[in-house]
Structure formats: structure tokens, C-alpha cells
Amino acid sequence: MSRSLAPGLVTPADVLELDFAGKPVSNVGAQLFVERFIHAEIYRARPDVNAIVHSHSPSVLPFTLVPSARLRPICHTCGFLDGLAPPFDVADHAGPANDLLIRNAELGCKFAAHLGSRAVALLRGHGFAAVGASVPNAVFRAIYTARNCDIQLAAMRLGEPIYLSSPEAVACEEAILAQASRAWMLWLSQIQAETSQWVS
Amino acid sequence: MSRSLAPGLVTPADVLELDFAGKPVSNVGAQLFVERFIHAEIYRARPDVNAIVHSHSPSVLPFTLVPSARLRPICHTCGFLDGLAPPFDVADHAGPANDLLIRNAELGCKFAAHLGSRAVALLRGHGFAAVGASVPNAVFRAIYTARNCDIQLAAMRLGEPIYLSSPEAVACEEAILAQASRAWMLWLSQIQAETSQWVS
Amino acid sequence: MSRSLAPGLVTPADVLELDFAGKPVSNVGAQLFVERFIHAEIYRARPDVNAIVHSHSPSVLPFTLVPSARLRPICHTCGFLDGLAPPFDVADHAGPANDLLIRNAELGCKFAAHLGSRAVALLRGHGFAAVGASVPNAVFRAIYTARNCDIQLAAMRLGEPIYLSSPEAVACEEAILAQASRAWMLWLSQIQAETSQWVS
Amino acid sequence: MSRSLAPGLVTPADVLELDFAGKPVSNVGAQLFVERFIHAEIYRARPDVNAIVHSHSPSVLPFTLVPSARLRPICHTCGFLDGLAPPFDVADHAGPANDLLIRNAELGCKFAAHLGSRAVALLRGHGFAAVGASVPNAVFRAIYTARNCDIQLAAMRLGEPIYLSSPEAVACEEAILAQASRAWMLWLSQIQAETSQWVS
Numbered sequence A, B, C, D: 001m002s003r004s005l006a007p008g009l010v011t012p013a014d015v016l017e018l019d020f021a022g023k024p025v026s027n028v029g030a031q032l033f034v035e036r037f038i039h040a041e042i043y044r045a046r047p048d049v050n051a052i053v054h055s056h057s058p059s060v061l062p063f064t065l066v067p068s069a070r071l072r073p074i075c076h077t078c079g080f081l082d083g084l085a086p087p088f089d090v091a092d093h094a095g096p097a098n099d100l101l102i103r104n105a106e107l108g109c110k111f112a113a114h115l116g117s118r119a120v121a122l123l124r125g126h127g128f129a130a131v132g133a134s135v136p137n138a139v140f141r142a143i144y145t146a147r148n149c150d151i152q153l154a155a156m157r158l159g160e161p162i163y164l165s166s167p168e169a170v171a172c173e174e175a176i177l178a179q180a181s182r183a184w185m186l187w188l189s190q191i192q193a194e195t196s197q198w199v200s
Helices: A036-045 A061-065 A105-115 A134-159 A164-178 A181-195 B036-045 B061-065 B106-117 B134-157 B168-179 B180-195 C036-045 C061-065 C105-115 C137-158 C166-177 C181-195 D037-044 D105-117 D133-157 D166-177 D181-195
Strands: A051-055 A122-123 A129-132 B052-054 B120-123 B127-132 C049-054 C120-123 C127-132 D051-055 D118-125 D129-130
Touching: A036 A051, A036 A061, A036 A105, A051 A105, A051 A134, A051 B127, A061 A129, A061 A134, A061 D133, A105 A129, A129 A134, A134 A181, A134 B061, A134 B134, A134 D133, B036 B052, B036 B127, B052 B134, B061 B127, B061 B134, B061 D051, B106 B120, B106 B127, B127 B134, B134 B180, B134 C061, B134 C137, C036 C049, C036 C105, C036 C127, C049 C137, C049 D118, C061 C120, C061 C127, C061 C137, C105 C120, C105 C127, C127 C137, C127 C166, C137 D133, C181 D181, D037 D051, D037 D105, D037 D129, D105 D118, D105 D129, D129 D133, D133 D181
Parallel strands: none
Antiparallel strands: A051 A129, A122 A129, B052 B127, B120 B127, C049 C127, C120 C127, D051 D129, D118 D129
16 A cells, blocks of 8 residues: 555655565555555455445445445346445544554454455444455455445435345446456546556 | 447447447447447337437436436426436446446346437446437537536525426427537537547 | 527627517627526516526535425525425426426516515426526525535435524625625626636 | 635645735735635634634524524544534624625624634524644544534434533543544545546
8 A cells, every 4th residue: 555645646666665564665654544454454354355446435434424224226227335334443442542543463453354255334323335356346345335326325315225135246246347347448538648657 | 330349449440330239230249338238229119219429428327326317408408308207226226236337138128118219328337328319419419418417406506497388398308409410510620639530 | 688698608699689579689699598488577567576596506406306394594694595486387377398498478477476576486307597686796696506405415425404583684685785795896807717708 | 725726626736825915925916715714714713723714504504594503522533523603603703684605804703703712613694614733633623523413403303412521521522532533544545546647
């Protein structure tokens, strides 16, 4: 991951290599993200994961805040949301004066356990993490988690929506994985048009 | 239609000719859209249709998800939505482990029958198709279907809206067809400004 | 006003002079806006009006559609909305197969009477007209009508909002008129940046 | 602050120095913001404040309008909203024909007292002021006040949200202050990209 920098400003020179303890292997001395333990502990627990997106998307936040509400897969691009757990709440582990951050290895380990074998985990009052086998896969899941939230919130205004059943979610996810490069190529092209800069 | 590619990336070289069975006549060997059967079977069933837009618009999705809610024409640009059928649900035809896609000719044929002689058909958890006598006509209907959904959802927050009556819908559609090139010329101009590329 | 053309495409050469009957004085033969009678009849009835904006803003449409809902001035920039009439409904004057358009002088005249001495009039299922003593004044009112609708709709989700009282609306309108050039200069600058073209 | 000008148009030459009475020390004769008394009186009352943002954000307006609704900190970036007072209403001090503006030193003084030692104060039907120890700090608070409103309004549609407890708000604010330059650097970069002009 990068040193502590807004993602829109990251250049290749800002990318650091960290070990599983969240200590820098390269570029020692740079300011680090407080929450690098999200990444370190998920990579430790999930050898199948090669990319993690951590986001504060305002579309997703509401679904981390209301105990009675459940984010559920609602459209054919979001099968990966099936079986999502309720939000992880730092207050349950770090006490009443916590700052809602995954700021050490212990919290990172608990958050990774909460994620389990799923693709996404929510974090109360803070955001979520989406994981994938590749950068395009994790980015797709992060973007479509937010999209699913927007659609679900709007649909709930009309009445009780039909969610994907678990068999549908599995079939949808398989179909989407076969086509996911289509969206990724568009996003790359948009970023290149906006920044005219280096894009991995 | 194009080979399997995000619409924003399509260039003239990516456009394929397909037969009514969804098999490529030109550019054989390119990766194809799974859902080309939507297009093939509607063209087969509707000689009056010369263009089809298939969209996943987040504005429209909510209206495909809630059985008790009906998308209805609400403003003078949307008369073509009169008499819309309830959403087509792939689960009714492809069983409980379906992936919500129109992935073969049989489903395409059923979806085309569901569309009937209308301008738009909704697809549960997935999106919709809008058809027209020309590319500008189908694009206009796709864009204004989404616009109608946004307005209807907002109006329903205020109370029970007045929808277009069927005679109004017919009169509105006739009036709009006489003026539709106004919007099309603007959209062309916006795309040209954004892409400075080839636009049909 | 211009010949029938999307506003974003209008250049000085497209501007027409029309008489009070909606007949072109200059540029005879160009295609005209069907609804030029909105403009002609308001100018005839209101010598104080020197500019009219007719808009289909999706923010405003919901407030034209629900008989029990009333658009009311809610913030200090929108005093001009005080005492707004319920929406004008073409169906009340042109019968059940009407197309919601002000398509002749008779409807234009009735719509102008409905507007009365106010700054804004709503049109069911269609949009609204905002009038002013100058182009900047009418544009300001059109933009802030839409803004007021967005805020009112959101506030109504929280409970019953405090609207401007009539004395507050009068005082706010007076204060705003003294400062309105501030917004106008910004909008001009934004349009110039976007189009790098001629702006009046 | 600048002379009376839309913020997007301000250049270094437009910046004025004012005394605590709101009288210009430099650039005498320029048109002044009516509401400069917000700034003057807060600076007088709060020696810890070095920057003030006054905003009409449509995201925040709803929370100034509904007496039963309370804006409360809901996510880890918004601890500074803890203990927010109900909106200040100019009508309580300037009578029924007020224009909702802080247009003199007396109202500015009362508004500053209403703000007290907090970071933000709401103004009924008008907007809010956010203060900080520095320009980046005040801008961060203004932007995240609006963000908090968006998230809170959406979360309230799902049910009763979990807000930050006061100890959490304190801990979050401390954590955020240590990282706030990350967002500021991004915003500077975005403004520079948009304007290619002078940025402080």
C-alpha cells in the first residue's frame, strides 16, 4: 500500500512494502496509514486475497449504522455480498473511548476473523473493506458494494425488495467473474483520461 | 452491437454484425456479450425496432425489485411508459439457481414476448431494455425511463402523484416524437466534447 | 428566445425575435419552440418581466405532481416563492387527451393569468416558469426554485420544517436582490470555462 | 475575507483585511459581505479560532429547519460535531420581518455566543459556520459537516442509527487531527487542477 496519502495523489514512488506486522520493508521512515493492520491481518488470514480496498463510501455508511438494517445482494453484479455479517464495531473490542479505527494488530486480527471467508466486511461508523483475488476484483467489489447500497436504500422506499437468493448469488458471482475485465478496462481508461498519469 | 466491451470504450472497429441466432457474421472470434439474445430475439419479434438499449441504470433498478411498486409515466416526456408490464424475472423461467441473465435464445424469446409491443421492459434485479425505431429514439427512451424513475420515487415521498392518463400518454408521445432531435443533438455534442472521438 | 434547440447548443445566430402572437419577426422559417406561447403571453401580461426561464428540472417535478404537497420558501435565498399557487394543469383547460404542453395562445394566456404577479408558476407533470426583471434575476429564481425543492424534500424526511413567514420572505427577497450579481458572475464564469464560447 | 464575491472567483487582490467591527482596513471602498459580522464577532470571542467557513450547503439546510431533528456525529471523521446546539434563529432576535442574515454586530455577537466553544453552529433556513485553528481545519469541518448530514439522513431512512458517544467523539477528533493534512492536500490538488490558478 502507499504511505499515508490520499489515494488520488499516490504515485509509484509512494508505494510501500509492509510486512505482516505492518512494519515497512521499503521506504522506511515514511508516515504510515494508521489502519495498515486491516491489510496486514487480512493478508495473513487469507492467502487467497491479493488486494484489499478500504473505503469510507457515504453510500455504504448508513448500512453500518443501523442494527436492524441488513445490506443484502440485490442485483446481478453483487452476488459477492451474500451472507454478509453485521457490522464490526470497534467499541465491542476497544472500549467506550475508542476512535473507531483498526489501529493495532489485535483489532486487525479480530476484524479479519469477522470477515472470515467473505468478500466484504462492514465497520460501524467508518466504512468497509472489500477483498479479492486481484486488484480489479477487489475494486469491482468495492464499487458495486456502494452501488448495491444505493439501489437497496431506494428500493426500500418502494416496499420490500426481492433480494438475490443464495443460489442466485452464487450463479451471479460466477457469471460476473467471467466478465469483470469489461468494467476494469473502462475505469482504467477514465482514470487515465482524468489524470494523464501513471496507472497500474 | 459491439463485441463485449464497456460502451464508453467502443470504437467503429468493435462493432459486430450478428444474425438472429446471436452468431457473429462479421469479426468472427471476438468475445461476445452474453446477453446478445435480448437484442437478437427482440429484433426477430419486432420488425419495427431498429435500435435497442440495454441498461443497468441504478435509477431504474428499484422499480424492478419491489412487486407492489409500478413504474408509471409521470411527465410529458415519458408517454412511452404507458402500460408497462411488471418486471420479467429470469427465476420464473430458469429455475432457482439462475444468474439473472438472458443468456440463451429461449430466455431471449420469452423476454421479447414479455416486451410485446411496448417500448420498455424491466428485468428483475438487473435492468431494462428500451427499444425504438431509431438509435436516437431508443436512447431517448432509455434516458427518460431513468429520469421518470427518479421523479416518481421523489414524488412518492410527497404523497400519491398524478400519473399520465393513457390518452395523455399517447398525446405526449406524439408531441415528443416531433421534437426528439433537440435532445439527441445535445447528447451528441456532449459526447463529442467529452471524447473528441468518433460518434455515429 | 432561440429557435427550437437545446439551450446548451444555442449561439447568437439562433436567437429569434418573436411578436406577442409567437410569430417570428426575425429569422423567419426556423423551427420554433411549441411552447413559445408561455413567453409571449407572460410578456404581454407582465410589463415588469424582461426574462423568462422555462425548465423541466427533476428537482421541481415532484412538487407539480402531488396535490397535497406545497412548495414553500424554506431558505433565505428563496423569498420569491412566497404565496406560490398550486400547479397549473393543462388537463383542466385542454381536456383529457392533452399533451401537457402550452401549445397555443389560449393556454399561454391562461397560464399567464395563473402566474399572476408572482415570480414562479408550476406546470403539472412538466416543469415550471420563473420570471424576472432581468436575465440574471430570472435565472437566479429558476436555479433557486430547484434548490428549494431539494432542501424541502430532504427536510420533510426529518419532520415538519419551518418555512419562511411572509414578512421574512419579503425581507429575504429584498436582501437577495441587493446581492444577486454575486451568483450571476460565478455562473457566467463557469459557463465560459465550460464552453469557451459566446456568453451574453 | 474577500470583498463580496463568489468564493470561486476570489483572487489574492480581492482579499480584504477587516477590523473587529467589520470595517475594512485595506482596500477601503470595495463592496463588503453583509454577513462579515459572523466572522468579526467569532474572531473577537474566540482567540483560538484562525479560520471560519460560512456555508449554505444544501446537505446541511434540512438540519437547520426541523426543530425535532438533531444533527449528531455519526462517523469517525465527525467527532467535532459532538454537543452541537440547536439552530440559531435570527427571528428570535431580529423580529418577525427579519431576513435571516447576520447583518450587524449585535446579531454577530449573539451568534458567536450561541456557537460558544464548539466547532460548528447552525443557522435556521440559511446555513452554518464552521471554525478551526487553521484554514485546513475549518475547511475539513465544513466539508465533513455536510458529509455527516448526508449519511445521517440516509441512515435515518433505515432505522435509528448508532451515533458517536461523547468519549468516541473526543477520541475520533484527536485521531483525525493527526491525519487531516491528507484530505487537505487532495483538495488543494483538485482545486489546482480545476483552476490552474493561485491557491493559498
